[in-house]
Amino acid sequence: MSARPPFPGGTSVSRLTVYDWPAADGAGLVGSGTPHLHTTSSEGYVVIGGEGAVQTLSQDGYAEHRLIPGKVVWFTPGVVHRLVNDGDLEVLVVMSNAGLPEAGDAVLTFPREVLTDPERYREASALPAQSPAGPDDPHVADAARRRRDLALSGYAELRARVDTEGGAGLADLYAAAGRLVAGRVPEWRAIVRAGVERSTAETVSALASLASGGAGHLAGATVVEQAARPGPARYGMCGRLQTWQL
Template structure:
């Protein structure tokens, strides 16, 4: 091991949740789900809620400084901002979410058309005003599909969420082989490293201890980016020595 991954192979970002009002009168971000990665929120400022749809049904989870909430893949989640809501976001499987692990809750016709989905999900190059308008339009389209999902849940129960999961799986299927390789070369390699080190320690050997090292993530320059749920502060992480092509 030369350059260590962030502990657990996770990614960390800072999030200021959008305060844009949506069709239902609440302010916040774009509803979406992750197809392979769990996500966690550590609330650092302001107040709000995260609304979820999962195998347990619909839920509303209050958010205030010091609160920690996390959820597994397939959970539809929507951040609602009651005022100045800020979070530290911890994402499992660093690299997979950045490679398209998330699926926005666009209407079914968009989810069933990969080209239409890619067009609706992309943000154009340009100044902050242009990108903010596009991010808000993307949020509004995701809200349209989300509100349709809630109506469908009332009418058909769990089958509505199962249909969304099926559409999401079909949409990301072409990316899965790349994700498998990326995971093996990063998080999988880190897991193997820990297993091997435990075996060395069980033998009374120091193993990797002689290779101890320190890494620092550099703050991404420029203004915060436009994420699905708000303005994102990200960091440039050192590349792992296990990372391939």
């Protein structure tokens, strides 16, 4: 094994403080995140503080899953999800395929006219650069809130379709998402090879050695530690994120 193995399972971990920005539809006693889906990665929430819910749209229709400390909820690619904050909601977010969400795996539920125009989508989803070490920039917060509100308007339309059509109401969103990310796939394959595929291959190799009575791979054992990235928490889809370079 190399000196710096992937984080267990090729996953990533971040600490999320859900936005306290009120939403136009009144969801959440305090605030709401930005609805979106992931095209490739599964996501899990481990609730560590506060309370709220995650709203989901999937082939099973609309659902709301209550979140309290100790609760774990996870979902697969294609599930539209939106966190709502009823007070001080904090979660540890575990993502499969570390690196892909940061490389564009998430697609926001913007209105159809934005989703079907790649240039408009890029403009609507981008945030201004945030200083990695300086104080909070209100311009970034304003942009993140505008992005959230635009995604909520598309989400309202999407939820109405799902209420009427069931899971079939997500078909147009899925088609648009596939078109938006298609050009990123070569980059994503390299990320997966270096992360989750590498981690799996090392496990398969270790099992083969153990099955034959060997344990030579244990001689390469190593320990890694990593502090959180410095500076203010960055603005994510559903809240402020403390992240680690894993």
